[in-house]
Amino acid sequence: MAYDVAVVGAGFSAIAVTINLLKQLPCDCSIAVIGDDPGFGRGTAYRSEFYIHRLNVPAGRMSVLPEEPNNFLEWLEKKGRSVSPELFASRNDYGLYLRDTLAGLLRNRNGRARVDFIRRKATGCVTSDADGWRFRIDGTADLLARQVVLCLGVGAARLPVKDDMIDHAIRRRVIESPWRLSWLSRVGRDDSICLLGSGLTMIDQVLALRAQGHRGAIHVLSRRGLLPHPHDLRHGAPQKPELPETREISQILAALRKQVRSGVAWRSVMDGLRPITQSLWQELTDAQKARFLRHAMPWWNVHRHRIDPALYERFIGLVEGGTLINHAGYVQAIDENRGRACIHYRPRGEQSQRTIAADWVVNCTGMERAGIAHSPLLREMRDNEIVSANPLGLGIEVDTQSRVMNNRGEIQPGLFAVGALTASRFWEITAVPDIRVQAKAVADHIAADCAQDGTHIAQAL
Numbered sequence: 001m002a003y004d005v006a007v008v009g010a011g012f013s014a015i016a017v018t019i020n021l022l023k024q025l026p027c028d029c030s031i032a033v034i035g036d037d038p039g040f041g042r043g044t045a046y047r048s049e050f051y052i053h054r055l056n057v058p059a060g061r062m063s064v065l066p067e068e069p070n071n072f073l074e075w076l077e078k079k080g081r082s083v084s085p086e087l088f089a090s091r092n093d094y095g096l097y098l099r100d101t102l103a104g105l106l107r108n109r110n111g112r113a114r115v116d117f118i119r120r121k122a123t124g125c126v127t128s129d130a131d132g133w134r135f136r137i138d139g140t141a142d143l144l145a146r147q148v149v150l151c152l153g154v155g156a157a158r159l160p161v162k163d164d165m166i167d168h169a170i171r172r173r174v175i176e177s178p179w180r181l182s183w184l185s186r187v188g189r190d191d192s193i194c195l196l197g198s199g200l201t202m203i204d205q206v207l208a209l210r211a212q213g214h215r216g217a218i219h220v221l222s223r224r225g226l227l228p229h230p231h232d233l234r235h236g237a238p239q240k241p242e243l244p245e246t247r248e249i250s251q252i253l254a255a256l257r258k259q260v261r262s263g264v265a266w267r268s269v270m271d272g273l274r275p276i277t278q279s280l281w282q283e284l285t286d287a288q289k290a291r292f293l294r295h296a297m298p299w300w301n302v303h304r305h306r307i308d309p310a311l312y313e314r315f316i317g318l319v320e321g322g323t324l325i326n327h328a329g330y331v332q333a334i335d336e337n338r339g340r341a342c343i344h345y346r347p348r349g350e351q352s353q354r355t356i357a358a359d360w361v362v363n364c365t366g367m368e369r370a371g372i373a374h375s376p377l378l379r380e381m382r383d384n385e386i387v388s389a390n391p392l393g394l395g396i397e398v399d400t401q402s403r404v405m406n407n408r409g410e411i412q413p414g415l416f417a418v419g420a421l422t423a424s425r426f427w428e429i430t431a432v433p434d435i436r437v438q439a440k441a442v443a444d445h446i447a448a449d450c451a452q453d454g455t456h457i458a459q460a461l
């Protein structure tokens, strides 16, 4: 099997790259999309069946096509859904929108490149030569592609407690991967739950539990006890941040705080940072990036990644009503007592130990920061010196055009990465408004190369 382009992955990044390639590549080109996820394009984010699981970015900023900003709003209108740029649409609808956008291009094949969907896993990257990159599919067949885009996402983060500190007897009540919502069907109406992690994954689980009729107590335990903030669409336009000359993290934070103290809404300051976040990140030294990750990241996350105000109201109602209890501390061990889980933790700033008793423990620590440990393919590519893992655990090294670099800093011709895997270079590259721009830029690059090269694999075969 030989192709001009291979897109490896099956989530938002892969579908965004494929859509852009289809719009640009000539009809004598061929594309392989290699992904083992049956709901192609939905990934973990956009496959939820719960209507209550909404987008955390307003619909007006969720078009998959950066050059057609109203594309998602037009789809919502066509489907008879309520339409407003400020709407927080359901994530399930967003998954359908992505599928329809791709299907529309595939239906109208005239003048378009050929696409083969290979519903399997890329298990290894054997070698590269003048013909391109050779991948192993499910450990057997080889696939050759001149240009490859890695859209592998990041794995789910592990439980925040060492494996040998979890009593074997309680294992079946510890849910490591809450994205598979089937665990909810095992939960009794009055069961008590302990959610480990207090970010957007936690909110998803709380809303899903309540939608299922759960009425029991919910404990939330995280290192700092920080909870997500809501969007406030009345807060006004983004404000240009007043940044100091230096790139020292403490001084940048001090300048931003000063701007907020002077009366600018903090959301406007955060939104003002958005357009320059990637370039600011690229100006930091490795030591400054490390300091940001160590000291500022939890605050960054809660202020930057906000939620639908209506969902926040429901959530905060549970906190105020005492159904949801928020704890800050470090999990030390989980053992069993009379069929229930006892979560032993050290409260933040204390030396004592406390215990939460719950019927279920759920890992809500979210997606992994973007390491490569979750992917055997990436580990093999690293061992073969094709990719280089970022020392701060932010995916793999790429240049500003998303071209993959090896451990000697050399650009790997025809090999790109898209999505959170490229956080080493871009930092903020997890949400649709950022990934869609990157996906288009990579597709533009590939299309220009194909046009320059002239001969295509489909012709050569």
Ligand SMILES: Cc1cc2nc3c(=O)[nH]c(=O)nc-3n(C[C@H](O)[C@H](O)[C@H](O)COP(=O)(O)OP(=O)(O)OC[C@H]3O[C@@H](n4cnc5c(N)ncnc54)[C@H](O)[C@@H]3O)c2cc1C
Pocket: 008, 009, 010, 011, 012, 013, 014, 034, 035, 036, 037, 042, 043, 044, 045, 046, 054, 055, 056, 057, 120, 121, 122, 123, 151, 152, 153, 154, 204, 367, 375, 377, 418, 419, 420, 430, 431, 432, 433
């Ligand atoms: C619950 C949730 C809600 C979110 N909500 C929003 C939102 O409202 N707005 C927003 O802008 N952003 C949101 N995001 C962030 C962002 O849109 C997603 O993280 C984005 O979908 C990332 O897509 P991805 O393709 O890079 O990764 P993923 O969705 O993780 O997809 C990676 C895919 O690659 C496949 N794969 C991995 N390895 C291989 C291999 N070797 N061979 C073949 N296939 C492989 C996997 O099976 C998977 O399907 C949300 C994220 C999550 C998790």
